[in-house]
Amino acid sequence: MFLTINAGDARPIYQQVADGIKELIASGKLAEGTPLPPVRQLAADLGVNLNTIATAYRELQRDGLLAVKHGSGSVVASSTTAERSLDELLRPLRTALTQMVLAGLPQKKILQLVINELQTVMQGRK
Amino acid sequence: MTHQFPGYGLFIGGFNGFSINQLHVIYYGLLWGGVRVRGCFRRWKQPLLRGEDWFFSVPVQHGFYSEEGATILRQYRVRMLSLFAIEVPAATAIFLSGQLQNLVWLILAMCILIHVNHVFSVNRAEQRAQKFATPGAEQPVSTIAISLKARRLRDFTNFKLEAAIAAISAAGLVWALRYYATAPEPRNLWIIFGTPLLLFYCQGGFLLAKVLIVAWRSPIPQVQAEEHIASREETRKFYLRTCDLGRINLAVTILFWPALLSAGPETREFAVKLWFAGSIVLGIVIAVWSEIKRKDMLKVTLRARPVKLPQFGGELGESSAPSDLWPLCYEPSAPTIILRSMRGYSLNLANRLTQLGAVYLAGLLALFVLIRFRL
Secondary structure, three states, X not given: OEEEEEOOOOXXXXXXXXXXXXXXXXXXXXXOOOEEOOHHHHHHXXXXXXXXXXXXXXXXXXXXXXXXXXXXXXXXXXXXXXXXXXXXXXXXXXXXXXXXXXXXXXXXXXXXXXXXXXXXXXXXXX | OOOOOOOHHHHHOOOOOHHHHHHHHHHHHHHHHHHHHHHHXXXXXXXXXXXXXXXXXXXXXXXXXXXXXXXXXXHHHHHHHOOHHHHHHHHHHHHHHXXXXXXXXXXXXXXXXXXXXXXXXXXXXXXXXXXXXXXXXXXXXXXXXEEOOOOOHHHHOOHHHHHHHHHHHHHHHHHHHHHHHHOOOOOOHHHHHHHHHHHHHHHHHHHHHHHHHHHOOOOEEOOOHHHHHHHHHHHHHHHHHHHHHHXXXXXXXXXXXXXXXXXXHHXXXXXXXXXXXXXXXXXXXHHHHHHHHHHHHHHHHHHOOOOOOOOOHHHHHHHHOOOOOOOEEXXXXXXXXXXXXXXXXXXXXOOHHHHHHHHHHHHHHHHHHHHHHOO
């Protein structure tokens, strides 16, 4: 199970870590109860500040995806995030769709891209 | 009973006879000599293992070895062989003095020197070769992959082996206690327990080394990820097994020590000789095993093309700036033992494992002094 981090990505490292773990949970590759490596190990592997990984883990915890068990580390708590309003969920999608429209992509192509991405995200999920 | 040196010296103290000296010479000449020559051959060939397009892990331009590369290669090899300039006079002095038990200390010192010198030489040679690297080779890969599997010491532990080591060590300790309780007065606490104490401490050192090996950071490039993982894990396993072999050796020695003390004067010298002969045979077996495993490790390593990994140094905050205390630094927020700064690599004194290592070495030194002077 691998998490990929891109040095050229505009997102900060903690966001890439959090998003990467979310993607793995969404695709079913990280099932409920799966232990995650300690903050120290992940930070050492990436060569980043401990707080960078701690921030990512806190975000996952806030979303209800991660549970920190005292003494036994962090585990995937759920494959669904804590309840959020539809408007809140639609906001990033709307932003992405706006970018695609502004980039001049035709509607059909955008729809195809969205379907393909959805299939990629959900592959392996029961 | 006399004893002049801690640990190993204690072991043979009082048994200095000609035959034991002969065994020392065999140990040094045959076992260490063989390992040393093989190591030199291995390091001699190391820069060219990937072919003439590479210098260690630096992809070099065509014709590199006929120009500046020849000088860099020669200097690397001279630096590698330069340690003989220390070892040969030191060994000669030991032979001339007749204190052949000191050969063991020479071997230990040379082991440390050889490894430090190798790391330094490779680093320096690679840095110089970077100037002649193929265009674009200095660019790090953009995407890296990191494993989400927790690396814990227990995942790399053979519990049957651990049980065996614990049982052998405990048997040795119980035997030593029994010997102490039944031995006639005057009983010397340091002679009976000094060596086992040192051996137990060394066991702890090997365990600490295992923790360090397991914790060693292992990011991999997304390209050829499987080959890189296989290479990292094979290397990790090799060094963990080497630590375990050392621990088995120490456990057996802990058991042998009270056996030696309990033996009568007529059988004691025979027991020492037997132990020495056993050590030589075992040393040869381990050296052969090590060579076979190294070759296996090399096969796996060569499949993975070396790449430069990106540094997310900016995330480390202050540590990315040159440290005033180079080559030492203090970065509590950085999880790594070694940090890269503008002036080169620095040892992070804020790291828990660095602190443990420092405390361990200080303890080892104190123990040596205690046993040597029987405080």
